[in-house]
Amino acid sequence: MNIETALKEAMTIDGAQGAALVDYGSGMSLGTIGGGRALDLEVAAAGNTEVVRAKLRTMASLALDDTIEDMLITLNKQYHIIRLLAAPGGQLFLYLVLDRDRANLALARHHLKRIERELSL
Template sequence: MNIDTALKEAMSITGAVGVALVDYDSGMSLGTSGGGEWLDLEIAAAGNTEVVRSKMRVMAALALNDQIEDILITLHRQYHMIRLLDSVKSRSSLFLYLVLDRERANLALARHYLKRIETELQV
């Protein structure tokens, strides 16, 4: 599936508020959907790039021989999920950033759907 279809699929997840496909090497988003006045996905993409880079530095410092699947940030009213994509062969520096309304979302199902989107995404 292409980027637009992947973003639409992610926005169909129950509770989805916004989604972005981000390149953490550059900090730029390749596409966004949703968001709004209180959720600027371009700023969030750049900010969460720093979260990913920081976690990778810590893993390197600890000499962990492992890969990040996802990073979850839990707020009082929202979940912020960062899903690193390793099945997109042409680029290894991508992640999906998904914001969910905590009252409506099922976190386990959201993770499942993002994993499925990851396996079908072609960039």
């Protein structure tokens, strides 16, 4: 599936409020869907790029021989899931914002894994 289809698929996840595909090398989004005035996905893409970079630096400092599958940020009203993609040579992550009252976190993570498998870049 292409980027547009992948993002549309992410928005079918219960509670989805916005989604983006982000290049954390540059901090730029390759595509966004949803969001709005209260959720600027371009700002979120840039900010979460720094979160990913900080975690990767920390892992390198600790000499951890591992990779990040996903990161979860839990807010009072939302879940923010950052799923790093295992694309060869890529520095990409899928970013999904969920309404905490409507979302099933386990199912959302499962759907993001499936989207990653089917995404063609």
